Amino acid sequence: GENVEQHPSTLSVQEGDSAVIKCTYSDSASNYFPWYKQELGKRPQLIIDIRSNVGEKKDQRIAVTLNKTAKHFSLHITETQPEDSAVYFCAANRAGSARQLTFGSGTQLTVLP
Amino acid sequence: DTGVSQDPRHKITKRGQNVTFRCDPISEHNRLYWYRQTLGQGPEFLTYFQNEAQLEKSRLLSDRFSAERPKGSFSTLEIQRTEQGDSAMYLCASSPGGGSQPQHFGDGTRLSIL
Numbered sequence: 001g002e003n004v005e006q007h008p009s010t011l012s013v014q015e016g017d018s019a020v021i022k023c024t025y026s027d028s029a030s031n032y033f034p035w036y037k038q039e040l041g042k043r044p045q046l047i048i049d050i051r052s053n054v055g056e057k058k059d060q061r062i063a064v065t066l067n068k069t070a071k072h073f074s075l076h077i078t079e080t081q082p083e084d085s086a087v088y089f090c091a092a093n094r095a096g097s098a099r100q101l102t103f104g105s106g107t108q109l110t111v112l113p
Numbered sequence: 114d115t116g117v118s119q120d121p122r123h124k125i126t127k128r129g130q131n132v133t134f135r136c137d138p139i140s141e142h143n144r145l146y147w148y149r150q151t152l153g154q155g156p157e158f159l160t161y162f163q164n165e166a167q168l169e170k171s172r173l174l175s176d177r178f179s180a181e182r183p184k185g186s187f188s189t190l191e192i193q194r195t196e197q198g199d200s201a202m203y204l205c206a207s208s209p210g211g212g213s214q215p216q217h218f219g220d221g222t223r224l225s226i227l
Contacts, residue, residue: 006155032213043117043204043218044156051213089155093213099144100169101216103155 002027002094006104013080014112021107023090024072030092033073034101035064039086047088048075080111115139117219119205125225126195133191134222138207145188146206146216147180149173156204156218162188163210192224200226 003026013019025033034049050057050064050073057064061080066073077084087106094100118137126132138145143164148156159178161169164185174180177196182188192199204221208214 034215036218043220046215046217049215091155094158099146099161099208099213100158100171101156102158106153106155 002030002092002100002102004090004092004102004104006090006107008107009105010108010110012110012112015080015082017080019075019077019080019084019109019111021075021088021090021109022072023074023092023104024070025092025102026071027092027094028068028071030094032093033064033066034091035062035075036089036091036103037086038089038106044089077109080109082111082113085109085111117205117207117217119203119219119222121222122220123223123225125227127227128195128197130195131191131193132195132224133189134203134205134224135187135189136205136207136219137187138205139217140186141209142207142217143185143210144208144214144216145182146208147188147190148204148206148218150202150204150221151200159190195224195226197226200224 006023031052036044038044063076090104091101145162147159150156162182177193180190202221206216206218208216
């Protein structure tokens, strides 16, 4: 089955700096890669996603890049703000199932004011 | 609020009891998913419905777990003879049909087994 590894597990940055979170996946047939933000005690919220026919996608301060050859994808947050502090999860759909998502273990991002 | 709603938010029960959770998806979404999340981990897929049909089940879903979506709208997840290891957050998500679509999560039901 699919295996998704996420690094780092914790990340602290100064307000205004950039943050990068990286994920690798095992199955080359995976073709959908969403990112979720989860604040303490709240639901995971989809913040951006990318499909395998695209190498990069941006939405304001958030961008995701995908390298299909290396089987890794990254989340980039620029001009970080304290409200960006949360746990971020990457995910990939399981080969053979467009619907099952396999999640990484999460990155606790702390933006220091 | 037209998001995914789950009930109850918290459930505390004794080991061996049965529990049932409910999920109401976003109204126009025909796909519904159940995930389980333990502390410090990402959600783990349990099962998936397209309309009323349960199309995929994880090996995590033991015989004690059963899920239904009888009319293709709300869904229930039942756990029979609960065990300590069942303590987790149970998350429901929904999405539109057609290929890989964004899944939108509810707030979850936190289950604690005494």
